[in-house]
Amino acid sequence: MVLGLDGTWNTPDQQDRDRQCPSNVVKLLRAIDTRQSDVEQLKYYDAGVGTDGFVDKLWGGIAGRGLFGNMRQAYVWLLENYRIGDQLFLFGFSRGAFAVRSLVAMIDLCGIPKRVDYSYDFMDVASEAARIYREPIKTKQKRMAREFRNRFHAVDATVTMLGVWDTVGAMGLPTQGLLGKLTRSQHQFHNTRLSKNVRHAYQALAMNEMRRPFEPALWRGKCPKDVETVEQVWFPGVHGNIGGGYADAGLSDVALEWMLEKAANHGLTLRPNYLINRVDPNPFAEMRDPIRPLYRSLMIGRPRVRRIGSGAIGEAIDLSAARRWLAVSRPEAPPANFLVDSQRGRNFQRRAGEYAHVEQAITESALEPEIGPEIGQLNSQQHVSNRSRSASNRTNSHSLATRTTSSHF
Template identity: 45%
Template sequence: MQSLRADRRVSPGWVRRPGTTSPGRPSKLLHQPPPSMAQRAPIRRTIMRRLVICCDGTWNTPDQREDDALCPSNVVKLARAVCPQAPDGTTQSVFYDTGVGTGPWLDKLTGGAFGHGLSRNVRKAYRYLVHNYVPGDQIWLFGFSRGAYTARSTAGLIRNCGLLHKTRADRIEEAYAMYRDPAVHPDDETARRFRAQYAQQAEIHFLGVWDTVGALGIPLRGLNALTRRRYEFHDVKLSRIIRHACQALAIDEQRGAFRPALWRNTPAPGQRVEQVWFPGVHANIGGGYRDSGLSNLALHWMARKAAQAGLALDQAWLDTACVPDWGGALRESRRGLYRLLQRHPRPIGAAVGEAVHPGALHRYRDAVQAYAPDNLRHWLERRDGAPSPETAPSPETARE
């Protein structure tokens, strides 16, 4: 990633000022209580903005390296690609947050092993929206791995509690506690009363995630009951307040603790759900390896879906700095202690809106690659038959 332009650097926890390509003040400044109503001028605006929340995965930072080479995740790359202003003049503001376990060594240990910091990251994303959202704005959520958990939990928090008015930002902890309470359903009287008194309705225009792992968002088995209660999804189903939902999934990830969190419920009317399988293991999909051909494949797919939903992106930069390659290096994630554990291939075709990316089919049919994972082969056998080499997608199509 040496070709990354200097004006597209991403710093942890920053918010880009509208109309600029450089970070503004650190996001923590946005977490201060808002001014009183007497201090603020009335809001008079008819043009909506796009508020883009980008939540990175465990140990992922904008400046992470492998063999002294920059290897940012797809979350970082997407954040860099968002244009500060769309061609029609619409402002697009980006909030980027590093993943859990990116602090000192103790934070790396507790964040990496137990997901410490997940709740904090959810509240940070929610707090940014509380202080910045104005009715009419579009909310966009992106995440990878545990950052995908953060993005999905933020959507669930908004569904359960609404989006607090700025003047009620002091109730964020109360809202989060209610969201975590499994006894409180979004349609319960308690949740309805809370939303009516303190919050406003808000829709999630787009939710895009790369490989959400673990039914609890935590890729670690055998967690104690306290940790499970603290971090599990309280609303696994895809909320009806989300208009577009896209998830990129890893065909070749076989660690049992990294089982994917799929959307399985029937989409609501007008809701578009796509879950697409790509060749590679977990980080081959969300990024973080120096050899990024496969992760760029998933990045370009997500970018195209977001662009179709209205997000203005710097496509020229994506095409030159993030070149996709369906034949790129496929890593082995079962290393260290994971090699001693049983393999858990991921079944394909068990959820809604599923498809296999053309790049995976082309790699499967390519004689040089010798790529034939059992789960992909079984999925093809259940269909009308695997596509012949003549009907397999072209390399150009597979890049998309």
């Protein structure tokens, strides 16, 4: 089961420079093979906040309105479709990444109900789980979660892979001034620490993003013992260059290719033709100025360079950044201490705070490692449940739960 939550203002048919330019969440879901795989691969998509007209675009963009609803709708889809033993793959970009990480934590706390009486509406059940998740008093929260699990016979669910592009901290909200006061209280409950029900966690981060409200949310602190892999890799580009949505998708396709490779390694079957025709990574592609007129008029705080090498779990810089640094006419200098992820994560150093100091010039020979087999060849093992089930009948203009590839999606 594959679930994707998109970023602010992102939709499958969004335009940039008169071209359809979907985000990496959409492209990853479209790359999943739902027809040729020996096992059933269900997928769900929900567009980002701020996609329902001008008012929603303004308030959703400024205050993150709608994120909480997106989480509940995704939880409902899991209630309708999850079967014990299914593998869960969850992906998100920007605020959608924040929402999907919060959803994972909510699943860890409340589980997924398996016996819901017909007198209950699934959305009401999801709302109750969300209220428990929001409860600030931990002792009360644990009691409420235990009662919820007992009443609905909720089961634990393991997340095989959690993949996110550039999670924004505080849901991408202003943290200072009047807007900060208006939005802080309703969004401060979100817990984005890595949950113990995750097995493999990956995050692609934007090296060159400087907008203050887009402060990245990295996984920090002690890694839960059941988590097998944590990789947080910095890629060249600003926020949209990592998560997609620009006409020139060269940089975002670098981060997409990295995530697709991880997903294939963990059991997803992908469409080779889609990968060949729609994914074209280029570390030397255009780096955009993300400050649009609407955002510029609401600019809060001065630009701030993101801190790299701050001791987060599994932190590294992708090889594409080193290649770009050597090649561009106005190089973006890397930090003094960093680890170049030269094998795209295969031989990743996992200890938190483990970096290699670059004391000499990086030669071109050092930048040509053996990357490994093509993504299309990485599907030798399948782990997703092959149990047949009926597809969810819940659809709306911005959400899609499907068993096959839709012409729209």
